[in-house]
Amino acid sequence: MLHCFIVDDSDVIRKFTRLIFESLGFRVSEADSPIAALERLRTETPDYILVDWRMPGANSIEFIAKIRALPLTRRPHIIYVVTENEPHEIKRAMANGADGFLLKPFNREIIEMKLTEIRVTA
DSSP, X not given: OOEEXXXXXXXXXXXXXXXXXXXXXXXXXXXXXXXXXHHHTTXXXXXXXXXXXXXXXXXHHHHHHHHHHSOOSSOXXXXXXXXXXXXXXXXXXXXXXXXXXXXXSOOHHHXXXXXXXXXXXX
16 A cells, blocks of 8 residues: 655645545555654655645755655655745755645645656656
């Protein structure tokens, strides 16, 4: 079973995203901050990690680079989740290890298309 790890400070977004991924047959984990996420990533390696672009007290792009520096058993696909289409920020995230980006708001169909896109380019 594929595993998705959602890192977002919003309870609502995490729950909504969890429902979508569970309906697609994923096992889902959540963290409300990069600090909590890094702690979890010491013991688990998800297939996909969704990282919110703005979280209080955190720099999401630096967080993506920290994930890439971890000695994980395999390389997870990191999706940078944004609320505005800011090409400069998206390029920075990609340069630091993101595999793609997802624009909020999203739904199940958009998630399915993004997963297919990432699998094709991986």
